[in-house]
Amino acid sequence: MTSVYPPENSARVAGGAKILDGKGLARRLQQQLQQTVDKLAPQVGRPPGLAVLMAGDNPASAAYVRNKELACERVGIASFGEHFPATVSQRELQETIERLNRDDRVDGILVQLPLPNGLDDRELLLAIDPDKDADGLHPINLGRLMRGEPGLRSCTPAGVMEILKDANVDPSGKHAVVVGRSLLVGKPISLMLLGANATVTMAHSRTPDLGAVTCTADILVVAVGKPALVDGSMVKPGAVAIDVGINRLAAAGDRGRLVGDLEFDSVRAIASAITPVPGGVGPMTVTMLLENTVRSYCQRCGIETRA
Numbered sequence: 001m002t003s004v005y006p007p008e009n010s011a012r013v014a015g016g017a018k019i020l021d022g023k024g025l026a027r028r029l030q031q032q033l034q035q036t037v038d039k040l041a042p043q044v045g046r047p048p049g050l051a052v053l054m055a056g057d058n059p060a061s062a063a064y065v066r067n068k069e070l071a072c073e074r075v076g077i078a079s080f081g082e083h084f085p086a087t088v089s090q091r092e093l094q095e096t097i098e099r100l101n102r103d104d105r106v107d108g109i110l111v112q113l114p115l116p117n118g119l120d121d122r123e124l125l126l127a128i129d130p131d132k133d134a135d136g137l138h139p140i141n142l143g144r145l146m147r148g149e150p151g152l153r154s155c156t157p158a159g160v161m162e163i164l165k166d167a168n169v170d171p172s173g174k175h176a177v178v179v180g181r182s183l184l185v186g187k188p189i190s191l192m193l194l195g196a197n198a199t200v201t202m203a204h205s206r207t208p209d210l211g212a213v214t215c216t217a218d219i220l221v222v223a224v225g226k227p228a229l230v231d232g233s234m235v236k237p238g239a240v241a242i243d244v245g246i247n248r249l250a251a252a253g254d255r256g257r258l259v260g261d262l263e264f265d266s267v268r269a270i271a272s273a274i275t276p277v278p279g280g281v282g283p284m285t286v287t288m289l290l291e292n293t294v295r296s297y298c299q300r301c302g303i304e305t306r307a
């Protein structure tokens with residue numbers, strides 16, 4: 001994308017931005033979770049449990065589910081996943097969720113999206129006990145976020161907040177710009193940044209001059225799903241740039257390479273810190289899922305957790 005913004009935006013940060021290593025942070029947080037589980041499971045008499053429900057044979061979903069199960073195994077969370085054929089009925093999924101809601105061994109439940117045509121994911125989400133809502137997407141948990149009350153938080157935005165915290169970036173008093181307004185990422189991250197006392201601006205597909213907005217951000221979070229949507233000319237010098245986008249390039253020579261929504265090299269040259277893709281926000285999403293499961297386990301067992 002070509003754009004002309006104030007000349008000061010052409011300033012370069014010496015040596016380029018610091019790379020915010022989400023993968024390393026995820027590894028450290030998962031080790032801490034493993035220690036917590038090792039300590040608590042003998043006291044409680046069982047490990048935390050997560051149930052991932054999947055329907056159909058979408059290969060990307062199958063890979064995500066496998067990834068989540070492996071992560072559970074690493075930290076000592078028991079998996080109660082169920083994989084249904086694409087022909088499964090809404091009623092069968094609903095009854096499975098109701099059974100898992102009553103199952104004392106299960107602390108977290110999530111339905112892997114997208115579901116095969118004809119199944120209503122919204123109805124299924126509503127059927128999940130909000131206190132077992134590992135993805136933090138139930139309206140009750142989104143309402144708790146809106147009200148600034150404790151609750152299970154959606155995983156990707158929570159992962160972004162952990163990355164900022166680990167990098168000692170305090171959003172208080174900063175101007176945060178969030179590009180993308182989905183329920184999954186854009187809206188909850190905006191609320192979390194607002195809750196952390198940032199001044200928040202949201203941009204989206206109908207924002208006429210995206211660069212004019214993004215170049216005012218001290219903290220820029222981009223969650224759209226368009227490669228190179230934001231380049232260095234659209235970024236304020238010294239900004240912290242968080243790339244949530246995941247795009248698989250299909251052009252010849254790219255061999256399915258994964259990239260984010262930021263044009264990495266030009267943004268790196270001007271920002272003070274940047275998350276890479278892969279290895280930035282992605283690994284934190286699954287870590288926050290584990291964290292939500294352990295948090296719900298502690299709450300259900302009457303054990304205090306960190307705020």
Ligand code: NAD
Pocket residue numbers: 156179180181182183184185186203204205206207210223224225226229244245246247281282283285
């Ligand atoms: P979505 O399609 O639901 O929402 C995309 C948003 O981008 C919309 O709100 C839309 O208004 C906005 N948008 C579209 N075109 C735009 C433009 N030209 N300029 C400004 N805004 C524009 O997507 P989503 O579920 O929020 O996911 C966004 C991206 O984040 C995707 O690439 C997805 O794969 C990725 N993602 C990554 C993780 C992770 O763990 N890293 C998790 C969830 C989503």
